[in-house]
Amino acid sequence: MASKCSITFTGLNINHLLNTLAAQNIAVFGVKRNKNSCTICVLSISVSKTIDLLNKKCYNIQKVSYGGLFGAVIFAKKHIALMIALSIFVLALCFTSNICLKVEVCGDFSLQQVNAVLTELGVGVGTKLSAINKDSVENYLCNKLGALYATVNNKSSVLYVSVYLPKTVDTPIDLNKKRNIVAPSQGIVLSVSCQQGTPLVKAGDSVVKGQVLIEGSRVFVDGTSQHVYAIGQVVLQLSSTAFAPYTGTMTVTQPTGKVYHNTGVYLFGKQYQQQPPFDNYTVNSTVTALKPLNLLISHNTYYQLATVTQKATLEQCLPQLKQQAVQQATQKCSFVVEEILYEITNQGVKATVLGTITIN
């Protein structure tokens, strides 16, 4: 069925016009009249002839609507750039759907490991998907990486590669083989729980590094013994001690009286300001935010500090001595500090740090 076009026009003597159109073998359909305005439909093959006639008769054409395939052709002619872009897009889509644009890796191996192996095979971004032999790639990945299995699939332009390691099982424990539980470092036994074996220490005992805590043997009533795998739990308290001597003086940091002012700007996370001429200082800043510019203005006052050594009593030096002693004791220990004990004498401060470890 031929497509029709709708023409809306205004003018007088519409009846005469319709007769003229009919006399010229132009079939007119769907005539709708509204006072001086009239809308007619003509076949697309007669549109140009009808428009020429209307223009010749000085009718005012208000609207021409093309329908069907003819309308699509007119639209394409008017928007030729859009049609060209659409064609290029469709061609690009058809072409790139066969090109690998991304490689997604999952499993027990890293992206770098898998990509390195894929590169050896010439598989990666930009490769033609139809040229990839998936079975060969899977076999190569398994052999090269020592994997249990590998799968290679593609969905549109993305290549999905999954590679998995073989599962390992823990080595079974031979419970008939002798094993002792020994102390890893010096400490005091806090508690002993023994399920299998013979405990050699009790709570409160001091032990040294390497001392057997639970022996891997079972002693029977008749005096015989059997090797067993010692199973139990021993909690040891560990300690570390350090001494900070009192020298009669202490070092303090105090302001010198010199002050420096400046103004700084924070813009998008970066600070722009002049540095103060002091090495040691303390600063007092007032910040003003300027929204919506994301700008921070800071007014800074710098007070110079100097380190001086001055005579001081033990009470005055106590905080500093305690901190010094704890720091030294902590440096020597390899456990988590749970408690700190201080012993203060006229010679100085002794700090003991305590912690516990559980040995299975």
Added chain:
Amino acid sequence: MKAFNQYLQDLCGLELTTLAKGYKYTVFGGSTVVIEGHKGLCAFLPTQISFFVGGGLLKVEGSNLTIKCVQRQSAVVVGKIDNVAVSNG
């Protein structure tokens, strides 16, 4: 076997030329009128559409009348048809 036109001629008592040069109108269901052999549109109103026919005027009266199609010698009028009359002018 006679031709259809010859049959009509005998039946209606009309000459063939009269039959050939005449007009015909058919009303379908009170909503469509098909007119053949008209000589042009005379009036076009929502309540009346008139066509020149041989020796007269064919009026279609009703409401919401529109011309569905008009060609050289045929036309189709649709709407609520109340009356179709031919007046010899």
